[in-house]
Amino acid sequence: MPSNHGVIFKAVPDGYPVLGEHMELVTREIDIENFSLGDGDILVKNQYLSLDPYMRGRMRNPNIKSYVKAFELGKVLEGSGIGTIVKSNNKKYQVGNEHLAKEMSKFNFPKSYFLGVLGMPGMTAYVGLNKIGKPKKGETIFISAASGAVGQVVGQIAKIKGLRVIGTASNDSKIKYLEELNFDGVFNYKTCNIDEVIVLTHLNINARVVACGMISQYNTKAPYGVKNLLCVVSKRITIQGFIVFDHYHETESFRKDIDEWLKQGKLKYKEDNVEGIQNAPEAFLNLLTGKNFGKEIVKIC
């Protein structure tokens, strides 16, 4: 009988989630033949699962409202994935179909790209840069976490749009990758002697800051106090946050552009793959601490 691995949400973490304390790995056998489906249900065999920083935000007390609902204690941690339907009680979804199968057939890229450059992180990059940032050719853009699932796409689109691209990352392999992507300036923020407060004090007059996340603040009870917000006034800065979910009606133009750039070789995408659900909790922690490199994907045998 096939076994089904899962990660259960055990307790709300204060800081970084710990396997055994906040997450628990479970293995259950599943009898597919006799598995009973409710009306409209489908049973999916996962091939790829996505690990994303926003998932940490779901590991919270459910009484705290946010843009995405809290995980339920005792239940499996949810995420986006790609899989094949092995059983269906829903006329819209036939056995053997892959979710997104129709869309995928139009593209000749790894399936996992639909969790990355052609999925939510890619769209975060696309919307954040184009719609929120509204870049003009010749401007300079600074990207933090520039080799990450979102950052690497932002930087490459920015190059396509004629911007001067400066990126930072946390180790030298990531920096080398950014150089390969022809970023105009790159530096390792862990080893360079830069001001702690680089972002605001080094911005130009009328600069725009586009904020899609603040991963360094997700796992701490003592959030960092930003002390130079006064620059917002003196430098006429605009800081704008956004959530990609609000912009999903623009999926078509996003997919069209990314598809074209991938085909033309103007856009590359670096993934960080782990095999098997049993390695997902560690990979998730690596994602939160910056030890991963590129879009985090769990491959399932």
Added chain:
Amino acid sequence: MPSNHGVIFKAVPDGYPVLGEHMELVTREIDIENFSLGDGDILVKNQYLSLDPYMRGRMRNPNIKSYVKAFELGKVLEGSGIGTIVKSNNKKYQVGNEHLAKEMSKFNFPKSYFLGVLGMPGMTAYVGLNKIGKPKKGETIFISAASGAVGQVVGQIAKIKGLRVIGTASNDSKIKYLEELNFDGVFNYKTCNIDEVIVLTHLNINARVVACGMISQYNTKAPYGVKNLLCVVSKRITIQGFIVFDHYHETESFRKDIDEWLKQGKLKYKEDNVEGIQNAPEAFLNLLTGKNFGKEIVKIC
């Protein structure tokens, strides 16, 4: 011989400026009849001087660049004023004329209004609300320092535009004034039990924050660390700073609107007057600590 009082910039303050240490009161006699003017110079007898928070930003090391030049050590502290020309070596400015005289003749308000509601602070309110904030009827606006030179104008224009106006100030007389202005909600932030972090955590989704200054941060070596900036992402907040100087090309529409609202009684303006330059340093300090109430104006005999 008439005497001329002045306040000299003696030293760059770290915190609040102290009279005697960073500012010095001087009195000089001036022989108007024999006073020699350079080519193009005029000699003005001041009637009103304006004290404004941005002046604190000019009391800095001149090597630090900002949107307005640093005061020169050893020279008189400068500010906006209204006066009469008593001697002129400039064909454009005739003796007896008041600066802004032509514009003033169109309006029937106290002259000092040109330093307040019809001047830089009023325009900060007007531009910040209309052009940066872009309010829509029915929205709620929260105003800090709501009885100040800028805040009281923001709140009243917001009422005219059909907004729900919430304001905060530092004592009960100010709160009473805000009630008289028909603000929809007012509270004394010194005595109310509000969250220290009210602004960001209590904002609505898609809120806009318009920042024209951060007076609490002008006189400290230990700036306040804002720890809840993550709300900018989760609540899709936009924070935008601006400097009114960048918008002076819109003076005409500003004056036209304010003039009309003043005439219709829709707009009131509270001034805090002190008499004589010798009282200006203390009034300036009161302005920085929030002990003043309304637009700070120095009347000169």
